[in-house]
Amino acid sequence: MPDAHPPTAEPSNPPPQGSAGPPGNLEFDPIDPAPDDLDALIIPAGYRWTPILRWGDPLFDKSPPFDPESPSAHAQELQFGYNNDFLAIIVTDRLGQAGLLCCNHEFTNREIMFPPSASKAEEREALKATMAAQGLSVVELERSATRRPWRYIRGAALNRRITARTPFKLTGPAAGSHLLKTADDPSGRRVIGTFGNCSGGTTPWGTILSGEENFHHYFVADPQAVGSDRYGLRKVSSVYGWETIDPRFDATQSDYAAEPHRFGYIIEVDPYDPKSTPRKHTALGRFKHEAANIRIGADGTVAAYMGDDERFEYLYKFVARKKYRPGNSASARRHNLQLLTDGDLYVARFSGSQRPGNDNLGQGAWIPLTRNGESAVPGMRHTEVLIFTRMAADRVRATPMDRCEDVQPSPQTGKVYVACTNNRDRGVDGEIGPDAANPREKNKNGHVIEITERDDRVDATSFAWDLFLVCGSPEEAGTYFGGWNGPVAPISCPDNFAFDSVGNLWIATDGAPTSISKADGLFRVPLEGDERGHLVQFLAVPYQAETCGPVIHDRDESVFVCVQHPGEDGSWREQLSYFPDYVKADAEPPSGAWRGPRPSVVQVTRDAG
Numbered sequence: 001m002p003d004a005h006p007p008t009a010e011p012s013n014p015p016p017q018g019s020a021g022p023p024g025n026l027e028f029d030p031i032d033p034a035p036d037d038l039d040a041l042i043i044p045a046g047y048r049w050t051p052i053l054r055w056g057d058p059l060f061d062k063s064p065p066f067d068p069e070s071p072s073a074h075a076q077e078l079q080f081g082y083n084n085d086f087l088a089i090i091v092t093d094r095l096g097q098a099g100l101l102c103c104n105h106e107f108t109n110r111e112i113m114f115p116p117s118a119s120k121a122e123e124r125e126a127l128k129a130t131m132a133a134q135g136l137s138v139v140e141l142e143r144s145a146t147r148r149p150w151r152y153i154r155g156a157a158l159n160r161r162i163t164a165r166t167p168f169k170l171t172g173p174a175a176g177s178h179l180l181k182t183a184d185d186p187s188g189r190r191v192i193g194t195f196g197n198c199s200g201g202t203t204p205w206g207t208i209l210s211g212e213e214n215f216h217h218y219f220v221a222d223p224q225a226v227g228s229d230r231y232g233l234r235k236v237s238s239v240y241g242w243e244t245i246d247p248r249f250d251a252t253q254s255d256y257a258a259e260p261h262r263f264g265y266i267i268e269v270d271p272y273d274p275k276s277t278p279r280k281h282t283a284l285g286r287f288k289h290e291a292a293n294i295r296i297g298a299d300g301t302v303a304a305y306m307g308d309d310e311r312f313e314y315l316y317k318f319v320a321r322k323k324y325r326p327g328n329s330a331s332a333r334r335h336n337l338q339l340l341t342d343g344d345l346y347v348a349r350f351s352g353s354q355r356p357g358n359d360n361l362g363q364g365a366w367i368p369l370t371r372n373g374e375s376a377v378p379g380m381r382h383t384e385v386l387i388f389t390r391m392a393a394d395r396v397r398a399t400p401m402d403r404c405e406d407v408q409p410s411p412q413t414g415k416v417y418v419a420c421t422n423n424r425d426r427g428v429d430g431e432i433g434p435d436a437a438n439p440r441e442k443n444k445n446g447h448v449i450e451i452t453e454r455d456d457r458v459d460a461t462s463f464a465w466d467l468f469l470v471c472g473s474p475e476e477a478g479t480y481f482g483g484w485n486g487p488v489a490p491i492s493c494p495d496n497f498a499f500d501s502v503g504n505l506w507i508a509t510d511g512a513p514t515s516i517s518k519a520d521g522l523f524r525v526p527l528e529g530d531e532r533g534h535l536v537q538f539l540a541v542p543y544q545a546e547t548c549g550p551v552i553h554d555r556d557e558s559v560f561v562c563v564q565h566p567g568e569d570g571s572w573r574e575q576l577s578y579f580p581d582y583v584k585a586d587a588e589p590p591s592g593a594w595r596g597p598r599p600s601v602v603q604v605t606r607d608a609g
Contacts, residue, residue, distance in 0.1 A: 025502050026524075026554035033490055034521070034540035036513035039577050041563070041602065042521075042540040048607045049539075050149050052101065052141070052560075053080045054598040059139060061155035068594055071114040073128035077161055081105030082113065082133035083599045084562040086200035086291065086496075087549030088208060089141070089150070090271075096556070099141035099150060100158065102208045102271050103549070103601060104197035105134050107217075108240070109565060112596055115572045127245050134195040135163040136210060138271045147557050149605055160274040164193035164242075167277060168267065171341040173373065174282035174386040180262055183255035184248065191262045191280060192248070198309065199291035199406055199496055199548070204324065205336035208269045211289030212280075213309055215263035218242055221251040227388045231287075232310075233260055261387050266292045266306070268340060281340045284318045285369070285389035291496075292318075295409035295416070295458050300324045302339050303458035305416055307404025311423045312432055313390065314398045315348040315407065317366055319459045345369045345386070346461070347398040350437035354467060356480030361464040362436050364451070367396045368461075402426060402438045402446065406496045410527065412503035414458075416451040417468070419494040422511060437465065444515045445472035445479075445492040448507070450527075469494070469525070469535070473516055482525065482533025489537040491523055492516045498550040503527060506538075508547040508561065520547045522561055539604060542566045543577050549601075557606040567597035 028044035043049055056066030056079050063078035086104040093099075108130040117123035140156035143149060153159070168191045174180060180188035198213035220243050221233035228234075235252060243249040248256045265280040266289055284292065287308040295303050300323035306316045320343040325332040346366035354362030368376040369392050375382045377392045385392040402423035409416045420438065427433040427441035434441055437449060448469040454460040470480040473490040481488045493511030500506065505527050509520045521540040526532050541547045541563050549562035567577030577597040 026500060026557060028538060030489065030536035031540060033537060034519040036517050036519050037543055038519060039543040041542055043604050044538065046607055047604050049602050049604045051600040051602050052150055053139060053152050054600040055080060055082050056598065058154055059137065059159045059161065068114055068596060071126040071129040073125060073132045076129045076132035077163060080137055081135060081161065082108045083564045084601055085198050085548045085564055086210060087551055087560060087562050087601060088202050089551045089560050096146040097143055100271055101139045101141050101152065101601065103137045103562065104200060104210050105136065106196060106198050108133050109568050112567060112570050112572060112575065124245050127241055130240060131164040131242060135161065135166065136197060136269060137161055147606065149603055158271065158274055162194065162269065162278060164195045166193055168194065169277050169279045171279050171281050172283035174383045177383040177387065179383060179387050180258055182248065182258050194267055201291055201293040203294050204296060205333055206272060208271055209292045210267045210269065211291045212263050212265055212267065213288045213290060215260065219249050219251050219260045221260055225257065227391065230390050264288060282386045283341055283343055283345065285316060285345050286387050287313065287389050290405045293408045295414060296324045297458040301459050304340065305407040305409060307407045307418065309403055309405050311403055311425050312400035313404065314393045315401055315404045315418060317346045319344045344371050347393040347396065349397065350399040350465060352436050354436050354465065355439065356467050356470050357483065361466050364463045364465050366461045367398060369393065369396065399435065399437060400432055402443050408497045410503060411499055414456055417497055417505060418449040418451065419497060420447050420449060421493050421495055422446040439467065440478060446494050447471055448494055481535055484533030486534065488535045489523060490516050490518060491535060496548050496550055498552045500552040500554040506550050506552050508550045510546040510548065520545065522547050522550055544568050559604045561602055563600050563602055565599060
């Protein structure tokens with residue numbers, strides 16, 4: 001890749017990720033909702049889809065070929081990882097022919113990745129391979145011209161895998177705390193690995209943010225230890241079984257009791273420096289981070305918006321102590337790379353009687369958890385607030401939400417959009433009942449909240465809010481689509497967001513098959529003007545797959561999604577999907593070919609033919 005470097009744009013907010021081609025919106029005829037048992041990728045007429053990268057694709061010159069019949073940790077460390085979630089496609093040259101792909105690998109499905117093991121030694125290697133399949137990938141891209149499909153470059157200089165064994169540096173006030181020290185790291189400042197990486201974000205200074213989400217699935221822990229119950233840690237075998245191959249995942253041992261405290265952070269990776277040490281930012285708190293997305297105020301103030309993806313958890317905001325420095329000079333970049341290491345952390349409290357269609361906006365407050373380098377929570381030290389953030393938010397009576405997943409500010413308006421995916425426990429068996437910001441019992445379909453910061457300041461401590469979408473089939477009672485009264489596509493379980501160049505919101509879903517019996521998909525909805533709320537569907541993903549990581553390059557007539565865990569309820573012997581090796585749903589693989597699913601990054605482009 002020639003002269004790759006961070007973007008030089010200097011807007012007050014991060015730009016949309018589409019930059020090539022003439023101005024204009026993406027035109028398409030919306031698709032009809034797809035049934036949840038269709039093993040195909042459905043896209044609009046006049047478009048085509050191709051995978052850019054699939055699980056197991058070799059990234060380096062020395063990478064072994066993909067061979068799921070013989071799991072190898074060494075091979076997987078040199079190949080594209082499994083279940084791809086967050087995605088960034090960054091154009092890096094003026095001609096629009098060079099780019100960078102940055103992608104999370106959230107979790108693994110052992111039962112459909114590799115065959116059953118014939119011995120303990122084989123199973124140990126398979127488990128080590130699943131460790132190598134998680135984390136992140138950074139991969140260089142190229143293409144012949146704009147509006148043409150991208151190809152990945154095997155062996156490119158910036159290609160990189162980050163896994164559960166990659167060294168990380170802890171930053172911020174909690175780094176070095178006794179609560180983070182283990183036998184392997186008596187300093188409490190160096191963590192090995194990342195995993196459970198769900199969504200993320202790009203920063204105006206050219207780095208990638210990734211959220212460590214369901215880290216509790218990886219550990220065996222003492223249920224009586226401080227924070228264990230609040231973070232779902234149990235003294236049983238873990239979901240992934242890594243404690244059988246690496247002692248640090250058994251936190252019942254005194255040497256590793258603090259190991260779970262070292263996960264659940266926002267990590268930051270410099271994709272332009274493959275030798276750099278990625279960092280975990282304690283100043284942004286520890287919880288099941290879905291993502292972090294940046295907004296920069298007119299005065300240079302930096303805010304990061306974050307959700308805790310679990311039922312009855314909270315919405316957070318971090319405000320950096322120092323201001324953003326525009327430009328791409330070495331000194332500006334050094335400064336900006338420190339922005340997320342120091343600042344104030346807030347949690348949201350919603351109030352008011354706002355209801356769909358009500359002209360009166362609800363009100364809310366950002367309640368400080370840390371302020372001016374000190375704890376703002378009575379009875380908790382600063383480091384305790386950052387390591388046991390959920391418990392701190394409990395104490396200040398934040399509003400329990402219906403699974404806050406992606407939280408993104410609009411680059412055009414600065415309004416912040418919150419994906420509340422669902423909460424089937426709301427109001428059930430004595431659980432917390434509905435409130436203004438979470439209006440439905442047994443919320444199976446989710447909703448989207450629109451937040452307007454007071455005086456449009458990213459460091460505001462109060463805000464107004466509105467229910468923009470109350471999801472479901474439009475004929476169901478209680479659904480609401482931003483005031484739009486015409487036909488709309490049914491939508492359930494909003495998960496990840498993206499924006500196009502004209503300010504439309506794009507929504508990827510996860511969970512629609514179990515709620516409205518439709519395949520998960522990608523949807524577009526205008527946020528302003530006469531079309532506000534007019535939601536239509538762009539694509540649908542195959543059987544048992546999740547749509548995630550959307551990137552919209554509408555000026556380039558391109559859309560990108562990650563197709564995650566297709567066929568996840570199958571087994572090695574009875575595969576339920578072979579997407580996307582074979583484009584047609586009824587196509588048979590070549591004789592002797594592997595039939596298993598391969599989570600993939602897919603590009604959808606205008607069909608030039």
